[in-house]
Amino acid sequence: MRTDGIFIGIEVDDEALASEPRLAGHLSQVCPVDIYSEPSDGELEIVQRNVDECVLCRLCLEIAHLEVGENAVRVIKIYDGGAALE
Amino acid sequence: MRFFEYEAREIVKRAGIPVTDFGFTTDAAEARTIAERIGGPTVIKSQVLTGGRMKAGGVKFADTPEQAEAHAADILELEINGHMPRGVLVDPKADVKQEYYAGVVWDGTAKKPVILFSDMGGIDIEEVAEQHPDHVGRVHISNLLPISDYQAKECIAQTGVTGRALQRLTPIVRSLAQLFVDNDMVLAEINPLCEMKDGTFVALDAHMDMESEARGRHKGLLKDLGVGDDETRLAREPTDFELAGEEVDGADHRGVAGNVTEFDGNIGLVIGAGGGSLTLFDAVRAHGGEPANYCEIGGNPSVHKACGLAKLVLTKPGVDKIAVMMSIVSNTRVDIVARGVIKACLELGFDPAEKIAIFRIPGAWEEEGFKILEKYGIEYADRSVSMHEAARRAVVKITGPDAVAAAAEAGS
Amino acid sequence: MSILIGADTTFIVQGITGREAVNLTRECLDYGAGAKIVGGVTPGRKGRDVHGVPVYDTVAQCVEAHGGPIDGSVVTVPPAFTKDAVFEAIENAVKLIVVVTERIPRRDVAQMVELANMRGARIIGPNCLGVIVPDVVKMGGIGGPAKNAAQAYSAGPIGVISRSGGMTTEMSSTLTAAGLGQSTAVSIGGDAIIGSTYAELMPFFEADEQTEGIVIYTEPGGRMEAELSQWVVDNDCRMPIVAFMAGRFMDEMPGMSFGHAGTIVEGKEDTAAEKIARLADAGITVAEEISEIPEIMKSKLAAHVEHKPPPGVSVPAWVRGGSPL
Numbered sequence: 001m002r003t004d005g006i007f008i009g010i011e012v013d014d015e016a017l018a019s020e021p022r023l024a025g026h027l028s029q030v031c032p033v034d035i036y037s038e039p040s041d042g043e044l045e046i047v048q049r050n051v052d053e054c055v056l057c058r059l060c061l062e063i064a065h066l067e068v069g070e071n072a073v074r075v076i077k078i079y080d081g082g083a084a085l086e
Numbered sequence: 087m088r089f090f091e092y093e094a095r096e097i098v099k100r101a102g103i104p105v106t107d108f109g110f111t112t113d114a115a116e117a118r119t120i121a122e123r124i125g126g127p128t129v130i131k132s133q134v135l136t137g138g139r140m141k142a143g144g145v146k147f148a149d150t151p152e153q154a155e156a157h158a159a160d161i162l163e164l165e166i167n168g169h170m171p172r173g174v175l176v177d178p179k180a181d182v183k184q185e186y187y188a189g190v191v192w193d194g195t196a197k198k199p200v201i202l203f204s205d206m207g208g209i210d211i212e213e214v215a216e217q218h219p220d221h222v223g224r225v226h227i228s229n230l231l232p233i234s235d236y237q238a239k240e241c242i243a244q245t246g247v248t249g250r251a252l253q254r255l256t257p258i259v260r261s262l263a264q265l266f267v268d269n270d271m272v273l274a275e276i277n278p279l280c281e282m283k284d285g286t287f288v289a290l291d292a293h294m295d296m297e298s299e300a301r302g303r304h305k306g307l308l309k310d311l312g313v314g315d316d317e318t319r320l321a322r323e324p325t326d327f328e329l330a331g332e333e334v335d336g337a338d339h340r341g342v343a344g345n346v347t348e349f350d351g352n353i354g355l356v357i358g359a360g361g362g363s364l365t366l367f368d369a370v371r372a373h374g375g376e377p378a379n380y381c382e383i384g385g386n387p388s389v390h391k392a393c394g395l396a397k398l399v400l401t402k403p404g405v406d407k408i409a410v411m412m413s414i415v416s417n418t419r420v421d422i423v424a425r426g427v428i429k430a431c432l433e434l435g436f437d438p439a440e441k442i443a444i445f446r447i448p449g450a451w452e453e454e455g456f457k458i459l460e461k462y463g464i465e466y467a468d469r470s471v472s473m474h475e476a477a478r479r480a481v482v483k484i485t486g487p488d489a490v491a492a493a494a495e496a497g498s
Numbered sequence: 499m500s501i502l503i504g505a506d507t508t509f510i511v512q513g514i515t516g517r518e519a520v521n522l523t524r525e526c527l528d529y530g531a532g533a534k535i536v537g538g539v540t541p542g543r544k545g546r547d548v549h550g551v552p553v554y555d556t557v558a559q560c561v562e563a564h565g566g567p568i569d570g571s572v573v574t575v576p577p578a579f580t581k582d583a584v585f586e587a588i589e590n591a592v593k594l595i596v597v598v599t600e601r602i603p604r605r606d607v608a609q610m611v612e613l614a615n616m617r618g619a620r621i622i623g624p625n626c627l628g629v630i631v632p633d634v635v636k637m638g639g640i641g642g643p644a645k646n647a648a649q650a651y652s653a654g655p656i657g658v659i660s661r662s663g664g665m666t667t668e669m670s671s672t673l674t675a676a677g678l679g680q681s682t683a684v685s686i687g688g689d690a691i692i693g694s695t696y697a698e699l700m701p702f703f704e705a706d707e708q709t710e711g712i713v714i715y716t717e718p719g720g721r722m723e724a725e726l727s728q729w730v731v732d733n734d735c736r737m738p739i740v741a742f743m744a745g746r747f748m749d750e751m752p753g754m755s756f757g758h759a760g761t762i763v764e765g766k767e768d769t770a771a772e773k774i775a776r777l778a779d780a781g782i783t784v785a786e787e788i789s790e791i792p793e794i795m796k797s798k799l800a801a802h803v804e805h806k807p808p809p810g811v812s813v814p815a816w817v818r819g820g821s822p823l
């Protein structure tokens with residue numbers, strides 16, 4: 001799934017989400033600006049109105065990397081020609 | 087936070103200092119009832135948080151309850167220095183033998199409260215201090231040790247007051263110092279403190295100012311006095327624009343968009359932080375610009391907050407463009423503020439390059455911030471461009487080069 | 499040399515587990531040679547660590563674990579608890595206390611200062627960003643992350659004292675860009691009552707051989723500038739001083755406070771105009787713009803060096819080559 005704001009886009013690999021049921025919960029815990037939320041049914045939701053608040057802290061990338069593997073989550077800097085946060 | 091006279095007198099009374107049998111009301115008919123209860127000549131005083139009441143006609147003397155009602159009706163309608171009165175105070179007309187002054191203020195150099203006393207009451211204490219320095223007593227009090235009678239006594243005695251007056255005044259002045267400390271006041275003043283013809287000592291008028299930061303510690307007192315949490319009691323009432331600014335600041339807890347203040351110029355300012363805003367506001371004016379507002383962003387605000395503030399300023403009537411400027415930031419992030427102000431333009435249907443005259447915020451995360459500004463074609467500056475130069479560019483772009491030239495002419 | 503702190507200064511952070519304090523700890527550890535933060539205090543959190551700094555329940559435990567007196571403390575606890583935290587530090591023989599917390603009622607500050615005076619301790623702040631000795635050490639959030647602080651501050655002969663934290667960095671950065679480094683920069687806080695005023699810090703700079711000139715940032719409100727002017731005259735200050743005054747517009751708006759809690763024009767002594775006149779009377783030049791400060795300072799230093807070279811200080815190259823205004 002992918003959700004874009006004006007400056008930032010967030011992309012989470014659907015297969016990765018399916019393969020690791022804890023990922024959704026952990027993403028919602030680490031993000032300091034509440035971009036990820038996990039409604040009661042365990043589905044991940046990317047909160048549209050918070051996407052542009054992303055502080056580029058990489059915490060979501062790190063947790064996804066640890067639990068699933070590289071590129072399970074991508075933070076895209078739309079203002080920087082679509083470059084992904086490394 | 088300043089108190090109205092009727093509240094200040096109530097505070098004085100609670101501290102055990104004798105006051106007259108006054109009454110407060112917002113209703114002319116009730117003023118008559120109070121005057122009837124007092125029974126005798128009265129004084130009707132407008133309750134406003136501004137000086138010059140007497141001159142403006144906000145203080146009137148009444149011989150009968152009917153007169154008291156008529157005066158109260160007039161005064162309740164009378165605007166003084168842009169303030170409508172909160173109500174009127176009805177006071178028995180005093181038979182004064184001698185007027186004194188007693189006050190407590192902070193001495194920022196000694197970092198202690200200082201008790202001030204004068205045997206020349208009823209007039210401005212600064213004037214007395216200048217013209218009759220030997221008629222002003224001063225004693226500092228410790229912040230750690232309890233206040234003692236002798237300190238008040240020493241202060242009074244410095245002015246040469248002795249005998250019965252000294253003995254009667256001492257506990258009053260000590261109580262005033264105590265109430266200053268107990269209530270986190272920044273000013274506690276009784277002026278005049280009177281010896282009446284019947285030999286009693288009474289506080290006839292009082293001024294109290296409580297430190298805003300300490301309001302939370304005095305909820306009980308404020309509730310008793312009927313002071314609402316939202317009453318700022320500043321030198322002037324907040325405008326709708328300023329209230330909207332407070333709303334933007336309160337919308338989320340991240341960062342600050344503080345002190346939003348309305349001015350009547352055309353240059354919209356999104357500036358920060360404390361010292362930076364003071365510097366930039368001066369700089370805009372020094373270059374002949376007329377700011378539409380003042381504000382202080384800081385403490386790393388969210389994109390949402392920066393956006394809300396920029397929107398508020400951009401939609402203020404008379405504002406065409408905004409200047410976004412700060413001193414070098416280390417906590418607030420350049421990229422987050424950039425996102426916020428650009429978002430504001432876009433959501434209002436404007437071209438950010440057109441609406442943002444200049445963006446001068448160097449510091450934390452500036453590389454990312456400058457990338458964003460580049461993308462939207464906004465004129466920006468790094469730390470090599472001084473705050474004054476950035477302000478000058480803003481005035482040139484918004485008001486025109488003529489204004490800057492005229493200001494330079496006037497300044498040289 | 500420097501004033502107040504140096505490479506060997508040991509300090510603790512009270513309220514170390516708070517969000518801002520965690521950042522501040524990281525910044526201080528990373529800057530220069532790395533601050534010697536020997537412990538942190540958050541009641542009930544003993545046993546944790548913050549970026550490798552051990553957390554204790556009390557200041558006494560920090561002192562015990564350190565095995566000797568601790569020089570300083572950075573206090574970042576909420577306003578309602580600040581007085582207690584500062585008392586605790588003072589009574590545990592801490593001698594330099596940087597109070598970061600804002601919005602502390604004046605009476606609490608005055609109590610802290612009075613106790614500090616009784617015990618021979620010094621308070622910087624409240625509502626300040628602390629102290630930095632460029633390239634060596636910083637104590638407090640001043641200058642921000644180590645990378646940002648390194649960009650703005652450089653070592654050199656100028657002492658900086660400022661009522662605004664952010665403007666301490668802006669002015670130092672301007673000095674740095676002009677080749678004038680700083681001996682020590684102190685953010686003293688913008689409240690009406692503060693632990694250390696300009697005049698109270700001047701003797702430290704006066705005694706510091708590295709410091710050859712002073713730059714101050716001032717605002718309307720209070721009598722601190724008058725106090726400085728008096729000190730300069732009374733002590734025949736050996737160093738030139740250049741000041742910048744912000745908030746001149748406030749002279750037209752008595753009774754309103756902008757910027758910092760201490761800025762309010764109540765009487766005629768509080769105004770920017772009055773303060774500028776007073777500073778000028780004491781021979782302190784008041785710059786119209788921050789960007790003018792380096793040139794004014796260079797020309798004053800050049801004139802100064804000719805008249806009375808400070809003992810044991812050689813004339814720096816830029817003074818000889820500099821162009822007096």
Ligand code: SF4
Pocket residue numbers: 010030031032033034035053054055056057058059060061075
């Ligand atoms: S980088 Fe940080 S702020 Fe951005 S989405 Fe990931 S966790 Fe949230």
